[in-house]
Structure formats: structure tokens, C-alpha cells
Amino acid sequence: MNSESKHNRRDFIKSSAIFAGGSFFLGSSSAFGKTVSNTNQLNVSIFSKHLQFLSYDNMAEAAREIGFDGVDLTIRPNGHVLPENVTQDLPKATEALKKHDLPPFMFTSNVSNSHDPLQLKVLETAAAEGFKCYRTDWLKYADTSQIEQELTRYNKQLSVLADTNEKLKLCGGYQNHAGTSIGSPIWDIKQLLKGIDPEYLGLQYDIRHATVEGANSWELGFMYIKNHINSLVIKDFKWGVKNGKVQLINTPLGQGMVSFDHFFKLLKKFNIHVPVSLHLEYDLGGAEKGQSKISMPQKEVFNYMKHDLEKLKQMWNDA
16 A cells, blocks of 8 residues: 555544544554544444334434444435435434434445446435445345356446545445355455455455354454455354254354454454444344334343443453
């Protein structure tokens, strides 16, 4: 990386931190350059998928009361903000966040192609409202017998998206996921993001999904892709038997098989200090699935969120 690129990244992150009234990063330096945050603090946003049973105002109020530093807002089909309504509804959501002293910073989208008018409108509106960091949509292999060709094609598409992000002063992240979509085996993300500056488009690294797909080898994938990481997803799981079949069981943090201590030690070792989104995929009466009506009392849902948030900060501090 040349000195000019480092300087640009440092300015980008510092301006984002100042805008947020603090910092959404984990320490005094990052994969992008220096930040202004406290190395002992962890700044965490709640994935708003789990609060979609609430209005914008109640969502923001709950996030603040529980102790989160921000909200990773869903701007996608079936999300808190629908893409087709983004110009009308995103300002309302932003106003609610600011009302409760939560800066508009992170969002999760279905954006993968900035040539699409609606996807571009989502990015433009989010940038205008002050958001800085977002997750892209997932990409799928149309033909798994042509993997290299598919990755080359998508790389060109994402290169254009990165250019759009640069113009709008946004930073996108492609999430690795368990399954068969692009990014599940982690190695293909290297080619997917080839030549793209992670300041504008990189990897939203999900340690839960990385552990699912690489139980003991996830660290190799992490080492291979670490320079592209520009945000994190935190959640936990274990393998178990249900109805006579071995399957994934999502758990509260610290009750599964994700090696958070080792993971956090690696993040600290390589000075990877990036925005964090906390996900809760275990049973929350439907809140875990983003349902608008839930069967579990709200107070109980909030208690689980508070537990995971406190557990996350404890594990980070102990690592």
C-alpha cells in the first residue's frame, strides 16, 4: 500500500469517527490507519433485524437502553427500511437514531450492483443521511463448473461498486456466509475482491460462519483474507442433534464452539480494529428471524441482547 493510500484511509476513518461522536473502531490503529478511539473499548452496533418488531423510535430507544453504541440498520427487502421507500423512510429512521444519541453509521443492504437505479438510490440516500459503513448483498455461483470465470465477472461488478462507494464516501463489506454462496469457503473472496481497496469495498468477516465452514482451519482463511476485513459480525453456534439429525444450533455468546479468545487475540495481534455488528440467531420468539410480531416478551429479548453484549465486551477485554 502506498503512502497516499494510507493517508486517505486515515483521513476517512478519522472523519467517520468524528462524525459518530466517538469511534466505531476497536483501538488506536486499524487495518485502515490510525483512529481516535480508546484501545480498551469495544464499540458495538445491534443488527436491527432483531428489532424489526419495533418502530424506528422504539428500536433506537431500546438499543440505547440496552447499551449498544449504534444500530446496524436493515435497508433491504423485509427490512426496517424497504429499498423502494428509502427516500421517505430512511430520514425517519435516522432522526430516531439521532434522537436517542445513536449516530447513523452502519446498515445492511441488498446492494451489489450500483448500475441498478434502486440500489444506487439506497447508497445515495444513506450517504446523504450520514451513514458510512454497509454490508452488500450476497452473490451466488450461476455455474460452479466455471468458478474462476464467475469470480472474474463479479470482481468487475464490485470494482464499479467500489468506485461508487468512493464517490459517496461509503465503505462496503461483503459478508462470508455458511453454505454455497460466493465467500462461503473464504478463499474465493480473495479473487472476488482482487484489486479493490478495502477502504471502499472489503470483507465483513463473520467468525461464526467461518467456523461452520472451517472448524479447525478457519484461522488459515482468516490469515489469507485479513487485509480485506473492514467490519465484523459476532455470533455463536454449536453442532447438536435434533430429531435424530446432526445440525447447527445457534447459541448465546460463549455457549457455542466459536473460539472467541483466539479470534480476538488475532484481531489484536494484527491491529484489525473495525466496526462490529452483533447478531443473535438463537430462539428469541421470532426476533432472531426479523419477524414483525414476536412470541417472547420484549423484556426477555432485551435481556438476551444485554447478556450477549456484556459477554462480548468481557471476552474482548480478557483476550
